[in-house]
Amino acid sequence: MSEAVINNAFYDDLDERWYNDDGHIIALLKAESRLKTVYVREIFARVKLPSDAKILDVACGAGLISNKLATFGYEIHGIDQSVSSIEVAKRHAPSGSNVNYLAGDAFDLPYPDASFDVVMLLDFLEHVEEPGKAILEASRVLKPGGTLVYYTFNRTFIAGLLAVRAVEFIARDCPKNFHLLRMFIKPSELKVMLKKSSIDHQEFRGIRPVIFHKPFFASLLKRKVHKGFDFVFTSNLKLGYMGFGQKI
Numbered sequence: 001m002s003e004a005v006i007n008n009a010f011y012d013d014l015d016e017r018w019y020n021d022d023g024h025i026i027a028l029l030k031a032e033s034r035l036k037t038v039y040v041r042e043i044f045a046r047v048k049l050p051s052d053a054k055i056l057d058v059a060c061g062a063g064l065i066s067n068k069l070a071t072f073g074y075e076i077h078g079i080d081q082s083v084s085s086i087e088v089a090k091r092h093a094p095s096g097s098n099v100n101y102l103a104g105d106a107f108d109l110p111y112p113d114a115s116f117d118v119v120m121l122l123d124f125l126e127h128v129e130e131p132g133k134a135i136l137e138a139s140r141v142l143k144p145g146g147t148l149v150y151y152t153f154n155r156t157f158i159a160g161l162l163a164v165r166a167v168e169f170i171a172r173d174c175p176k177n178f179h180l181l182r183m184f185i186k187p188s189e190l191k192v193m194l195k196k197s198s199i200d201h202q203e204f205r206g207i208r209p210v211i212f213h214k215p216f217f218a219s220l221l222k223r224k225v226h227k228g229f230d231f232v233f234t235s236n237l238k239l240g241y242m243g244f245g246q247k248i
């Protein structure tokens with residue numbers, strides 16, 4: 001039997017649901033993006049990122065995170081292979097911000113070497129068969145001393161249960177092969193990929209859903225994402241995790 005293939009075409013059909021459909025499966029990503037943005041900003045403060053820094057969001061989707069960061073004055077570039085998602089990102093760009101969206105491939109970035117202060121790979125590495133190659137390409141466009149930020153899922157039993165099975169169960173509209181456990185990445189594997197791309201890894205930060213509160217159970221019972229569904233940081237890396245490293 002041939003191996004299941006990840007469903008990345010799903011993003012093409014979302015249109016305004018990226019931002020506006022709170023019961024849809026994509027609302028989980030939207031809820032998570034609030035916490036991701038908090039951590040990204042914490043990293044920026046720690047590395048003393050200047051307010052005019054150049055940031056690239058690889059596989060930016062509809063710009064849920066880029067459009068938030070754009071309000072802080074950075075020069076933001078977002079690229080995604082989903083042409084329709086890029087159109088949504090452009091429509092939601094804050095007025096007067098310096099944000100530039102482009103449809104394109106993360107494996108062939110149309111930017112010169114060493115052109116960004118920060119490159120972000122958020123919720124993307126587990127969507128491609130060769131994450132190491134995507135990291136290598138991201139590292140190519142990162143300036144020496146620049147910061148690479150990522151978010152992905154660990155390949156564990158609990159991640160299979162929550163990020164694959166529970167997500168498929170909660171959301172009736174969840175497409176087949178939205179996530180595939182085999183494509184999740186262990187933190188030790190990610191560290192090796194980063195090292196091969198000349199990224200000096202700095203730290204991990206776990207993220208998990210808030211479980212013992214009404215929105216989690218209501219989502220399971222009604223099989224629809226509850227508008228209060230939320231995420232928190234955790235030291236446990238068994239589910240989703242973020243982190244960052246610096247280009248040597």
Ligand SMILES: C[S@@+](CC[C@H](N)C(=O)[O-])C[C@H]1O[C@@H](n2cnc3c(N)ncnc32)[C@H](O)[C@@H]1O
Binds near residue numbers: 128
């Ligand atoms: C789960 S979404 C994450 C979107 C965004 N980073 C966020 O956190 O909101 C995964 C994104 O990866 C994009 N993607 C998958 N393969 C890609 C590739 N080879 N090049 C560019 N984008 C890709 C999809 O189109 C989709 O928008």
